[in-house]
Amino acid sequence: MHGKEVAPGVALGEQMMTFLLAMLEKHFFFSDLHDTDVDHIAHVAANDCSVSGQEPTIQERYERIREIYERRGHVDFLHDTNSEWFAIRGALVAAIDNFSTGWLHEARQVLELTAEPVNSRTGPAQSETCPNDTKIEEEVENVNVLVTNTQLVPALCKCLIYQLDAFFPIDCVYSSAKIHKYRCFERIMEKYKAPDVEFVAIGDGLEEEQVSLALGLEFHKIRSLVDLKRLRYDLQLVQVNSNNSTSNAAVVDPPAVAAAPMSVASSSVGQTAVV
Template structure:
C-alpha cells in the first residue's frame, strides 16, 4: 500500500508570491511609514505592468483572446485536434469569441502554443539584451522590497523538496517533486484572480515558471476561487492528499474555510512573520498539522 503523502500548496499571486498592485497604488510603501520611496514604488510597478501587457499581446495572443478568458490552459483541450501549427496563420484564421466548436478549436490552438512557450521560457523568446533589462528590473524590485521576490521563490523551492534547504533535492521544472526518502510528494499550484494569460506571463517574468507548471495555473477571474479550489481537490484528491492555501485576500480565505483547508494569510507589514521574507516551511508545516495532524503519527497508527 502506498502511504506517500502529497502536500498541495495553493498560492495566490498578487501580494503573495509577487508584489504589483501594492507597488502601483502605494500601499506597500505606506506600511513602512515613510521609509520607502513611494514614487519609486509606483515607477517600478508601472514598468512591470508595461512589460506584462506588451509580452501578453505580442507573444501570447492576449489582444486576440482577452475576452475569452478560461480558468486554465487545458480547459478546451478536447477541441484541439492536434494539427501541426508550424505554418498556421493565427492572424488570418478568422478567430472570434468561441461561441461555436470551430472557434473553440482555434482558441485551443492558441492555448497549445501558449503552453509550449511557457514550458520553453522567456529566454526562447527574447535576445540577451531584453533578458538583461528584465533581470535588472527583477533585481531592482527585489532590492526595493527587501528580497520579497527571491524569498518567495526560495520558499516555493523548499515546499517542492520538503526541506528548508532546497539544495538537498533537485527541483525539476513542472512544480511537482517526489521526496521518496520522506514519503512525501509536493506540488505548487497557483490560483489567481487575474485573467489567465497575463498571469502566465507574470509567472515567466517573476521567475516562477520552473516552480509552477502551466497545468497548475488557474484563473478565478470568471469562476471564483472556491470553484478553482474544488477543481484542484477533484484533480489531486485521495486519502493521503493534504491541501493548504496561501494568500492575502478574503476570497481565498473564505474558499479555504469552505473546503476545510488550512489558510495562511499573507501580511505586507514589515513586523509580520507571514510575509516575504519571513514565512518559512516550518510555519507552513504547522498550518498543515493543525488541520491534518502529524503525518508521522498517522503512519505510526497504520
C-alpha cells in the same frame, strides 16, 4: 511596502505593467485571447470557435503559449541574453525585489521548500533479511498550485517574467478572473483528492481565506514580509524534522521577530494553493 515611498513603487509598477503588456502582445496573442480567456489551460478546446484552416485557432495559440511556458519555444525575453527585452526583464525584476526588501527572493525560498519532496517515516522494518519489509522512510510529494484573480494568459506571462514557472507547471495554474475562487479550489481538490492528501492554502486576501475556511483547508495568511519569513522558517523546520537531522537544526535562520509556532502539513501530495 510599509515605510517605503509611494512614488518609486508606483513607477516600478508602471514599468513592469508596460513590459508585461508588450510581452503579451508580442508573444502571447493577448489581443486575440483577451475576450476568450479560460480558467485553466485544459479548458481551451471547449471554447474554441475559430474556423479551422482560415487562421490559427484559439487552441493553436494556447498550444504555442504552452510551448513558451514549458521553455520549448524560444522567446527573446527569456532566452536571448543579447536581447534588450531580456535585459529589461532582469533589471525590472531586480529593482522590484530590491524595493520590496527581498520579497521575491523570500517567496522563491518558500516555493523551493514547498516544491521539495520530504521523507515521511513509516515505521521500522520487521526483519533485516526479509525483502518485503516495510520501508523505514518513504518520499512525500508536494504539489504547488497557483490560483490568481488575474486572467490566465497574463498570469502565465507573469510567472515567466518572475521565473516562477519552475514551481508552477502550466497545468497547475488556475485563473479565477471569470469564475469564483471557491470553484477553482473545488476543482483542485477534486483533481488531487485521495485518502492521504492534505491541502494547505497560502494567500494574502480575504476571498481565499474565506474559501479556505468554507472548504475546511488549513490557511496561512501572508500580510507582510515578516509573515513570509515566518512561513519559510516553519517550512525549514518541517524539512529538518522530516529528515531527522537534528544536528543541522542550527543552520536554520529564524525570522527577525518572535513568531508563534505554525503547523505546516505534509502528505502523499501536499497541495499548496498560492494566491
